[in-house]
Amino acid sequence: MSTIVPSPAWITNPEVFAVNRMTAHSNHAFFAHVPQPGETSDLKQPLDGEWKVAITNAADVNLAYTPFVVEDFDDSAFACINVPGQLETQGLLNPQYVNVQYPWDGHEDLSAPNVPSLNHVAIYRRAFRVNETLARTAAQAGTITMTFHGAACAIYVWVNGQFAGFGEDAFTPSEFDVTALLHDGENTVAVACYEFSSASWLEDQDFWRLHGLFRSVELTAQPHVHIENLQLEADFDHTSGAGTLDAALQIRHAEQACTIAATLTDANDVAVWEGTQPAAAQTTISSEQLHGVAPWSAESPNLYTLTLTLLDTAGTALETAVQRIGFRRFGIENGVMTLNGKRIEFKGVNRHEFDMRLGHTLTEQDMIDDIVFCKRHNINAVRTSHYPNDQRWYDLCDEYGIYLIDETNIETHGSWSLPGDVPTPDTAIPGSKPEWEAACVDRINSMMKRDYNHPSVLIWSLGNESYGGDVFRAMYRHAHELDPRRPVHYEGIVHAREWSDVTDIESRMYAHADEIEEYLKNDPKKPYISCEYMHAMGNSVGNMDEYIALERYEKYQGGFIWDFIDQALLKQDADGTERLCYGGDFDDRPSDYEFSGNGLLFADRTATPKAQEVKQLYANVRITPDETGVTIENRNLFVSTSDFTFVLRMLADGERIWQAERRFDVGPKQTERFAVEWPGAPSGAEVTYEVAQCLAAPTNWAPAGYELCFGQHTVASAAPLAAESATEIPPSDGAITLGRWNAGVKGAGREILLSDPQGGIVSYTFQGCEFVLRHPQITCFRPLTDNDRGAGHGFERAQWMVAGRYAKCVDTRIEQLDAATLKATYTYELATPQRTKVTVAYEASTSGHVHLSVDYPGASGLPTLPAFGIEWMLPVAYSHLRFYGLGPAETYHDRKCGGKLGVWSTSAYADHAPYLVPQETGNHADVRWAEITDEAGHGLRVSRHGEQTFDVSLLPYSSFMIEEATHQEELPAPRHMFLRLLAAQMGVGGDDSWGSPVHEQHQIPADKPLRLDVDLELI
Structure with a gap:
């Protein structure tokens, strides 16, 4: 007792x-x-x-x-x-x-x-x-x-x-x-x-x-005789292809056991090694060299099972211990982290254990679902931010193949940091304060002892954002005493470089790609990882390709996106309805509100549109088709492409006209080119050559045929294709009317009405259906993203929010160009101090077509534009969107590597991504044409007039409705649809969500002209 x-x-x-x-x-x-x-x-x-x-x-x-x-x-x-x-x-x-x-x-x-x-x-x-x-x-x-x-x-x-x-x-x-x-x-x-x-x-x-x-x-x-601790070293020598196994045992009451019998079996339960040894309180069992064992990696997570049986003098089993193991060698060689002799690149993500109903409690199915998402999106590594995870997670990562940074449960950010991350070293915990040392060393000891035997654990981490101090030196020493092989990671010393000796890896958070490159170009002594980067808050993950490009430097070894899943909790209101809530919604104060919404997954574990970009950029195979073949670069370390199917497609104007399957065998870290006999390209069509890497056989994380990545090469048509017309009629069947207040064009069953006092098109009908509720408005604005708010884009660009909304029509010119064509040109002054003039021109013909152009001439002394084009309120029935451009998910100027050129079908409801705080969403870039229709297929077709593509979005809410809402449930039941046709929209950014602007090359200069140039037709 x-x-x-x-x-x-x-x-x-x-x-x-x-x-x-x-x-x-x-x-x-x-x-x-x-x-x-x-x-x-x-x-x-x-x-x-x-x-x-x-x-x-x-x-x-x-x-x-x-x-x-x-x-x-x-x-x-x-x-x-x-x-x-x-x-x-x-x-x-x-x-x-x-x-x-x-x-x-x-x-x-x-x-x-x-x-x-x-x-x-x-x-x-x-x-x-x-x-x-x-x-x-x-x-x-x-x-x-x-x-x-x-x-x-x-x-x-x-x-x-x-x-x-x-x-x-x-x-x-x-x-x-x-x-x-x-x-x-x-x-x-x-x-x-x-x-x-x-x-x-x-x-x-x-x-x-x-x-x-x-x-x-x-x-x-x-049992009375018990293996209290089991510490395994399952080493793999890539030069000889042999593995060795050393098992260190601590045995309670070992004096009552006579021998230890060891058996190592493979995945088919076939013994590959057996041995016996006398038992002692401290016992080490070592195998001979095991030739032919299959090494463990995320690419090929080969596991073996070690069975250790304690036997008494009569041969009776007193206890049997069982542990799955993977043979692998990981460490730092010549300043580079290597796995089984190969330089590794972490294509990682930070992951909180989180469930929208259960909080930090996860079911095993949640964990499996998370790993399946990672594998399907080419994510090969997870940092257990910022604490050891449920022990079942490690077994699953061993089995499915996920690399882990195992992180000690220490973060003391609020003890040493003032607003703006201003350090206050004297108050830092644990710092060099001796009263905290034992607890901190105990935490890393508990983690390492529990998780030591998992091959998925490659790196130990001392914790997160806790400054520096002698306590971390004690933790570092303890980690290397327990495990001389694995590297130790700690990023916190970025703010306290005098303790740089406590990490074997140079690790930073949210450093921009150019800052990282400076480190890599200046003879770095340690390998580099971004333990946090690509702050995926809301509509984000722009310019990720700049970080991926750093892989050309040997000591750049990847990064871990922040983070995996939106942390939002379901809350039941008094009427019994449930809604997703963020900080502050529970009357919790202080609070950091929506800052927990940074996931590649929404809180319900459905993928966000951002995941499309991550999947393509993290892919281990790079595919570059051309008109005569395809070049395949295999960036896998250990597996060839022979076990994958490559699906070849030819698209004409976005529609598939040919498909075939091939097998291309490219060895790991090799690049090869293969000739392809593509069919002849149709005359006058824009042709896309596409090759996709797919699973040839089912795995435990995806079915056969699942696509991992793709490459496309597009050859523009000799001349832009004219918009497809539903009906073609001679001009004599139409009529033009020049009224006092309005001008009208009739023909092909359609009627267009252009208003002088209203400043634009006020009616566009087909078979009695009206498509114009109000004339399209100029827009120079987009609903702020989380990154926009954090970087102060709203403050810097406030005038653009009202510039188009309150623009004033200062001149109208309506003229009949010929017997079949009417042109109305409206000159607007934007509501900015410069009163920049924008022209909106409609050229309507008796064929039912309208050529719409919106021209911004450029003006000096203004901040860059968030967007430029028109926003058009439509009847609510027109909720279907079919388009030829980059899809299927939303794409932006700095986030379109994962977008695939083709013809895609979606809806306004599906395209409204439920980011934790409503914000810009649903944009599709590089669009050639788009159809906005009702369920019967009736509606509007918008086509590029020249060679310039446009951006399109169709949403059940206007930009201003989205901007005003702080929660998704604040948006009303849709009563209209809102179509945006944009000449351009700035990127969404992704470096961080509290100060980094969208990169300059993805902004829209205010002093350069912009033109939206499209053809309209009711279909």
Whole structure:
């Protein structure tokens, strides 16, 4: 029985972070017998499910008098809660989102290691019976432990009224020996889970602040003779093709075991090595060279299974340990990170564990879905930002093939940073403060001991955004003592270069591509990664190609996009409806509001349009077709292209006219050209030669035929194609009317009305259907993106918001050009100090066609334009969009590498991407023609008049409606459609969301002319 008396003083004492907690160890499977392949251990008993809980305040909890821990305590008034689960997502506390600042900043003084006076405590209770297998193991002098795999942020644990232990570090296991506390029949566990403790100072990550027992709780029986820790080195020598295996074991009561029998089997359960050795408390088992083993990589995640059986003198199995392994060698050679002898490039993403309903609690299916998304989008690496993940994640990454930076649960950004990231070193935690050292070293130790054996873990990280200090030197030393092979990463010293020795990798956040290039060109001593880049907030990920281009430098080894999934929580309103909410929507203050919406996935785990760009730019195969063949560059390190199918297509004016399949065998890191006998190109058509890499056979993450990447080469037609006409009639069938106020053109069943006082087209009908609700308005504006707001584009370009909306028509000239053609030219002055004149011209013919041109002449002294063209309100029925341009998802001037030229069909509803805050969306670049129709196919066709393409979007909301909304549900039920035809739109940017402008080459200079030049026809 424990004689330790729990103390409330532990909550604010950084030197007390674990009491009675068991030593960290590997998470290998173990059995009290020799298991069958694939068998699940029967020595574990989950305590997940329904628990009882009550919320109180720390001031009301007297740890010297705890009636709630005894077995017969009446908890009938307690609420029910699911474990694993979080208090906030189950309605027991309010969630809070802050980024840098600590949650109580401003409410109370920030003085470490103190915590807020309002410190909620969740009292959990659960009754359970120890199952037969565990009870039998304990009866045979075994041990039963209780493990809390994730608990935020500090827990006191009692079993049957007896104190079991105390633990902090929300994201690594707290395991307690409860053998002596259990009895026959029903047992009771009670937990006091504190919202804040000194540990909160180390857990200031940029995420929702959520609490409770959010990962599984389980009982585990350990046999009397037990492998307590298993540390494996599965090395692979790429020069000889041989692997070696070294297993270091810590064995409890090893004196009662005679031998250890080791068996290594492959994926087909065929033994590739066997060995036996006498058992000792500290034992190392080593294989001979294993020739012919298949190495592990993300490209070929080959796994083997090591089975270790402890045998007594009679040959009876006392315990069997099982661990899957991958043979690989990773390290830094001559300043370059290599895997199995090859320079590696991380095509990575940062990933918070997040679910819109469950918070930081994930199901295994969530994890599989996340990995499938990564594999399908050519993402080969994940940084576990900014804490160790659920242990199941590592098994899945081993199996599917994902490289990991495993990150210690430390972030103290708010302790050393003032607004604007101004460092205050004296207040930095942990800094060089000795009272924090043991806790920080313990955190990296817990992570490394648990995750050591996973081949997917390539790099250890000391944490995130926590400045520098001698504590990090202690952590670095400890990491290399435990693991001399893997590199150690830490970016925080960018602000404190005197501690540069604590990282083996030069790592930066949100450095621009040109800044990174400066480092790479100046004889760098360390390999470079961007541990965070491409801040994917809202409509973003522009100019990503500039970072990918840095791969030409040997020591540039990739980066990790921020981040994987929008952190938005579902909230149920009083009427029962649910809506996605961000910071501040729960009355949480302080808050950083929508800054948690940075995902390549929306919160519901559907892909954002940005993912299209990432998929293409992260592809390991680069395909360059031309008119006589295709060049294939295979950037894979280990696999050839022989197992992939290449689909060849020829498009004429965007429509497929020919398709074939080929196999092209290009070795890893090789480039080859192949001749292709394309069919003859149709006369006068714009021809596109396309080659796509597809899976030839199904995998565990995608079906056969799934497309990984593509290449296109387009040859322009000899002359621009005229718009296809639904009907062609002679001019004599039409009529032109020049009225006092309006001029009209009739013909081919269509009528066009051009108004003098209204300043534009006021009617365009076909078979009695009106297409003009109001004349198209000039637009020089787009709804601000998150990046626009962060970079101050709204302030700098405010005049463009009203320039077109309030433009004044100052001149109208209507003239009949010939018997079949009428032209109306309207001159507008933009609502800017320069009163720049823009002309809008309609040239209407009795064939029913309208040639529309909108001309901006350029003007000096103005900021660059967000966009230029027209916005046109249409009847709500015209919601279908078919276009010939880059698709299928939205594309922008700096984000169109992933856009594929073709004919695409979508709708206004589908094109309105539900970014967390409504913003610019739905744009399609390089469009040749577009059709805006109702369900019957009736509507408007817009075609380029000359060679210049245009941008188009069709949305159920106007730019101003989108600009005004702060949440998607604020947008009303659609009553109209809004068509934008643009000569140009600036890029969306992507370097960061708090100051970096769209790159100059993707902006629209105000002093250069712009022209929207299109033909219109009702169809």
